[in-house]
Amino acid sequence: MMVTMGYTSALIIFCIGLYTIMTRRNLFKTVIGLALMEAAVLLIIVTSGFIPGGTPPIAPFSGNPVNPLPHAFTLTAIVIGASDIALALAFIIKLHRHYKTVDLDRIRGLRG
């Protein structure tokens, strides 16, 4: 039950992120959408390590430790996602110098 709720909420966040990217015209909101999607995926990964009544995977164990592998993946993926988002923000700042706007409808010099 716990697990299902975790997955469901993660998927909902994922879809909210996608919806944000698709419908918002502000570039910063696009980045927010990306961050939401990323968080959702991480949530799914972390949830998959869940064990009912689990304890932290630090020796010596006191009981039934949870799966440590998803934690490691999450740590890795967080850092990667953070780099992506930092880079996106940097691009937006640079692009703002040229277009004087962060409106996606006006940032479309490349088309056709």
Added chain:
Amino acid sequence: MTLVLAIVVPLLAAFLIPLFHLARKTLSVSLIGFMGLASISAALAAAFTGWFSPAVYLLGGWAPDLGIVLVADHLSSAFLLLASIGTAAALACSLEKFRGGPWRYYTIFFLLIASMNGILLTGDLFNLFVFYEIFSVAAYLLVAFSMSWQALEAGLKYLVLGTIGALFILLGTALTFMATGILNMALLAETLPSIPGETLTAISACLLLGLAVKTGAFPVHFWLPDAHSSAQTAVSALLSGVLVKVSIYAIMRVSYLFFLGTGGNVFLAITIIGSISVLGGHLMALRQDDIKRLLAYSTVAQIGYILIGVGCASAAGAAAAVFHAFNHMLMKMGLFITAGTLAEDKKTREICGLKGLWKSHPLWVSSFTVLSAAIVGIPPMNGFMSKWFIILSSAGAGTVIPALVIAAGTVISAAYYLRVLSAFISPEDERSESASAAPPRRIRRKGISLALVTSFALLCLVLGATAFSPISREFFSSIGDTAVDVGAYVELVTGR
């Protein structure tokens, strides 16, 4: 040992460049050249190791189910060879253009080399994702390197789409891990067929979409024409020639290992993506006025050809796809370098402005002619041969529609390459002639680029002429055989 060096040597080079810069404030061409040489030879050594005796490297000494493994079989070796040739050419062009100047450019370049070798060698799904991220971040930055607004916009769009693609790859990886608890690709190849159908659908769709976005196949190709046309000449050549191929390797590896045994429509989907890419890419290229954008759309179409080959799910199809990947690397790198140089000399990228070049740049134009004839698929050239092999394997796979699409694509591509060539050959307008009659500005010698382009053109001829020779057939068919032989891969990795 050689396998890990192919990744570590370029990484070390990338880490050392900032230190050299801090110490000396300038970088000499010979230093970068030496580092490049070391990286390329490390990659080639790995390729030869993998080719002559397929090898596995256990990182940290951990068994495949515990740690990460690097695997070099014929497929990875072939792509390593391709990537080495391509990166060497791009590095030479960059050195010729920038000299030792922009140290950050070279740092990112070496990181890109390391990550490409990583993608080609890794045998672990999550590790593939990590290397894909280095690869993508480096690619976004190389696209944006020129800092023009086009480059920045292209970089941003590439970044957003690429990140979404990466998130889907990560989601697919996560689902795979949830369903099986393992990430080693060889072990997954054994376990995946036994997981529930719905999960497999979700996994395959997520991985396929993510990899398709990274490759630039048609319905999700939007970043590709922007990025490839806005980047610097050498970067465009690298993007179109090598980076796309690395993504195609990932698609081949993942789809063959995971989905050959599971049944389902993955390969049908790949074939459909390929066919749409061929048509869409060619049709879009037909209406471009910007020569680099035209070449970029042509790349979309060529990706489609390769994907059709992959989608045959047969050894012949894989061999044809790899052959076409090689050919496309040669052709498109040559075309991009030529187009970039000519456009720089003429200070315009509009096709109608690129006139009278036959007189001023005869060698460039004739190389361009040979290369475009090859990419259109004029008979004695390699492009014709690889397209023929793809048509053959696609007919062998039982559907003839992709083959027809390829035939149609040939005609459309002939139309737009002819337009470019006729512009090159037609005499210059009166008005612009008087404008350029002004003392010619200092024309940089482009000896290395010219040598590269002409040698690529010659290689195209040679590859075309020798396509039916036993050496070439054996080379590519052995790649095809290993690509679809999942059992041998599993045996190689697990030692069973």
Added chain:
Amino acid sequence: MNTRPFLFRLAAMVLCVSLGLLLYQGIAAIDQPAHVTGAAEHYLANTPEETGARNVVAAILFDYRAFDTLGESTVIFTAVCGISMLFSRRKFHRSSRGLSFIARRGIGLIVPFILMYASAIVLAGHLSPGGGFQGGTIFATVTVLLCVVYGSSFESVHFPPWKKDLMESAGALLFSGVGILGLISGAGFLSNLSAGFPPGQSGSIFSAGAIPVLNVAVALKVGAGLSTIFYSIIKLLEEGGEHPGRGH
């Protein structure tokens, strides 16, 4: 009008919902195990003997799958390099003034403790939750704090970009150096105990072979890198007249 037309939003909504449902089907078909299986079982059972570390997550990050971590810190390295490349062409013109005297003194008092905390997190990464990434991030926040409180010129004088570049590259080289030591010893790239790193007394700071060293390397890389990112972006905003995002 900040969004798209209604029909487009509706279509997007339908697509999102259908994607969510399809993915949910895929996830729901997996039965969640009641206990740990596969490789994780091995890790949980054998981490102390095989790596000397107590924190299994750290052992996975820095030993079993250290190659991933190398890749991941390379991603940061790449991003930092890129961001400083994007903002490389301008220099400081002026500095923010910083905050009041009280704030300055107060921060002066707090900073050593923050640094101590960060070091503890880094150095005890193999024993307790924490590690190079977490500690490095805290190091980066220190520079951010200093920048806010003392003004950016203080930061640029005491931690000039070249120092950060040096630290970052040094961290990266340290990481790969450890890996190459393993390669030289014959046990394989990034191998730990089997390459001859001392296992030490389980539970002490100096244990678990190369894991603390790798933690330090990652902390250097992450701390310097994040600080550089902050710094590069701040530089641009200080030029004045530009406030991205204010338009909407």
Added chain:
Amino acid sequence: MSLSNMFTGMNMPFGAAAFFLFLSTALFGEWYFGSGRDKKRFRILLAAAAASSTGILSSGNWLLFVLFLEILTLSLWSMISMKDPRAAMVYLLSQLTAAGLILVGAAGVFSDTGSLAIGPVPEPWKVFFLAGFGIKAAFPLLHFWLPEAHGKAPSPASALLSGFAVKTGILGLIRAFPEPFTPLVLIGTVMALFGAFMAVFPRDIKRVLAYSTMSHLGFMTTAIGAGATSIAAAYAFSHAIIKGTLFMSAGILEKTFGTRDISALEGIGRSHFATVAPLVTGAFFAAGLPGTASYLLKNSVISSLGEAAHWLQPFLLASAGMLASGYLLNITVPLFFKGETEKQAESGKGSGFAISAILILLLVLSTDSFFSGILEPIRSVPETLSGSGKPGSFLATVAAGIIVLLARRRITGIPQQGLPDIRIYLSMEEGPLCALNRASGCCHPGRLNIFVFVALAFLVLLMLIL
């Protein structure tokens, strides 16, 4: 990769045609291309074309066949583009399409039988060969490139196109469909009549000749469909000689008087008889005068349809023959009308007696007795050439031709190009192609939202497919 000996079996007439054509066009080209640069270029291209023709005739498998076909296409394309790049483009694209279709078919054959050897095509792949060689041989609706390319090319190139390039389509059809194949009979008869009908209207001599080529190809296709492949091959030889001569004769007129418009050339036959003599002689041969090979062959084609044939098909072919004499009279008789002004040779350089004589001599190859003489020993013909046409039928044909000629001269207001053809549907300025082009312009709107939307829609589709 097998090369067979070219002078065997069905390739013989084609080889002979190629030999005589390349010889005569080489000579003619020396005269036709005055300037140095064009002449040099033509020599090189002619050599390439000759080499590839040898390749086509001697290739033993479909891949090599197509490979050499494309080289031939390329060299002819560059010849055409010396004069009209746009027509050359249409030609190149159509030929590439044809080659692609044949390749697809060949790949299919290979996947079925494991062999690429040239030979009868198994059932499911017939349609690709039919379409591919159909473009080469200008089947109706697939013929759009032919009048353009033949009409606008330099005359030696037109001669090669009409004499040999389209015959490769016939050769391919002979190879792929050696057995009787009813659809080909239908296509062929319609094509013969359609080509002849279209040839009545244009005033441009070369355009008339181009449609006439289409009509003759229809006769050959009918013969192949009826199973009389050796008659088709013999017809191909005869037609190659005649049409080559005619195109080169038109080239002489064009070069000498600067126009190919028949109404501008009225009356020149009176003053420059030597210049127009090859055209007139050739026209007689093409019309099928008794004693020429055409006469023999047209009758053979009709009789090869056999007793079982429906009455319609012979009727169509016969009317095509009648129209043929009409359009041939249409381009020859006005030359001897009383012109209003005496047109002077523009270039000042007459054809010269030698060139005309050579062209006329060439036609000797196409006389009845000579033709049978050289072809008989090497034919492995089950069918016999039936020379049993009634002399009356020829007179009827000529009478019909005169009626057509008179009728044609009554109709005014037909543009110089003749009736509109299907090429208007293929122009980029209007019609479906233009709409497609415009639609593809919207494919890359430059909006990030839309990109993501498409990607997501694609993903959902993928999940539904998988």
